[in-house]
Amino acid sequence: MAGGNPLSMSRAIAVDLGTANTLIFVKGQGLVLNEPTMVAVDNRSGLVVAVGHEAKRMRGRTPKNLRLVRPVKDGVIVDFDLCEHMFKQFLQRVLTSRWGKPTLLVVVPSELTGIERRAFKDAAEFAGARRPVEVIEKTIAAAIGLGLPLYEPSANLVVVIGGGTTEVAVISLGGIVTENSVRIGGDEFNNIIVAGFKRIFKLDIGENTAEEVKIHLGSAWPLTEEIVGDVGGRDVATGLPRTQEVTTEQIREILDDGVNKIIDAIKKTLERTPPELASDVISNGMHIVGGSALLAGLQERITHETGIQAFIPAEPLLSVIVGAGYSLDNLGAIKGSSPQGEE
Template sequence: MNENVFISLDLGTSNVLAYVAGQGIVYNEPSIMAYDNYTNSLVALGNDAYEMVGKTHEGIRMVIPIRDGVISDLEATSDLLKSIFARLRMTNSWKNSIVLLACPSGVTELERDALKKVAMSMGAEIVLVEEEVKMAAIGAGLNIDLPRGHLVLDIGGGTTDVALISSGEVVVSKSIRVAGTSFDMEIQKYVRSEYNISIGEKTAENLKKQIGSLVKYPGERVMQIYGRDIVSGLPKEARITSDEVRNVLLNAFSKITDLLIEVLEATPPELAGDIMKLGITICGGGALIRNVEKYFYDIFQIPAKIAPDPLNCVIEGTKLFQKTVERRLENGMYKKTRMKDFF
């Protein structure tokens, strides 16, 4: 392991996080890129590109290379990783590296292979793919190696994953493409239908973060927003209440509730008892929505808690999982990844 650098990546729809052994988390920025349409060159990425959302001209196109845990643009994903590590002056770290990629449980083998190919094109020697929700559980501080059932709910930007984990592995898992980005889209649709105003992704996200909730809370307020009147095309403003945003979120969360029910129905009886005692651990950006833990407790009458630092659970889990990777390497459990393995 000495000659191989350990790199782990949480390639999310909302954010990309990168960890390099010995250096910690070296990158944590939005997974969005801006390209010049005329030269097809990369103009900006991360925070710089995010600042450009909704404010560009026709000569610039915004690209999110990874949507719902799936590479939607292979070339852009490669550009993204190369640009991140070039900016950090760490491109050489990839040579003969061991790369751990965290991805949603619903990702297909073809999609996993696409992720592996990107890492290999950067020079990785061994490429491993683990479920995000498993890494999130480790990052949340759960001892998943014990023969005890842990129910983990990871509400990310593109996907929501639910998994029952025991004895170090996932027993049952389900994934749905309903998460942070789709919450924002539903808020946009609501404002358009109720107020005839077209608002941007950032405005919808701000509504969700600032006044969104799943259960009524003291001091609820109204937020003033600005957009474009879809009839006249002129700028227009509206006042949106917490109650309105909550109703939109509750509708979207009903699908996540159904997903949890599916996992609970497939849970072995002995592990069901553990869930009653240990409850649900909530990770990801969706854990930051006000009263999310109370919402799930009210429905299932099962204790629900938000993980410490829910946004970074996955990448923190990959850091801790490094020791397991090292142990398995010593036992010869991993082999070098080769391009011909995919054909």
């Protein structure tokens, strides 16, 4: 009887532990959690006060005794203990059964070192996952989530623009042929906006404000109808609150260097692609996913700059986690394709 074996009651779970957001997919249920990868810590006791959305709501408003920590930076775990604590809390939220440890598949950037990959596995195991924890590369998961013909002898170009990094990969016959990664994503766009406001408008703004500017006024290509908005902050010279009127054209110019870094990463990947596969990419186009793919006009800008048609799905943030979730049915193949030296 299956109910008599605790292991038979364990759940299969896919986790995308990203720089900006953590998403969890439970087999048989689908996406069950989408929370910021953020932890609030009490400086006096060292105890975790909040994680996820609750922690993010404190950003820019924390008293001196609290600090906000992002345990994953540029796709790499930088604070293992806090990452483990956050991971455990997220798992506890989505697991309804106490029987058996869950089987976990964790999404990782493709260019991590063996040690960096091992950190993701260890964090999952210490958080309560069954050993061994398997990993899947982010661009491969994205291709699966998009429903691309992954195992055919034809190339597909996938671009994942996350919170901390942008990953570009040409995929054929189930594997990555050539790839490139740059440390540019949603977080860096926010930082660029903060720096741009200080330099151009002499106005200090916070991360939350920068993110709102990026979402509502940010773009990578001229818009059909340009927008004017008011942004509040602190005057650099006087230290007093002030409102600045800005246009989408001005924000587009501020973001231009960051967008160019993404385009350069795509071009460098294409330059290293074998001629036969390059022909496939021209025919098939490129597929752009990740939360930062939502930047207005990015599809048009990349198509214009590379000469290759870019496609962005309706929900680009979900492509990676959905692909990882679909892969839960084929963990044996994933284990067999993992690089050596990770166990």
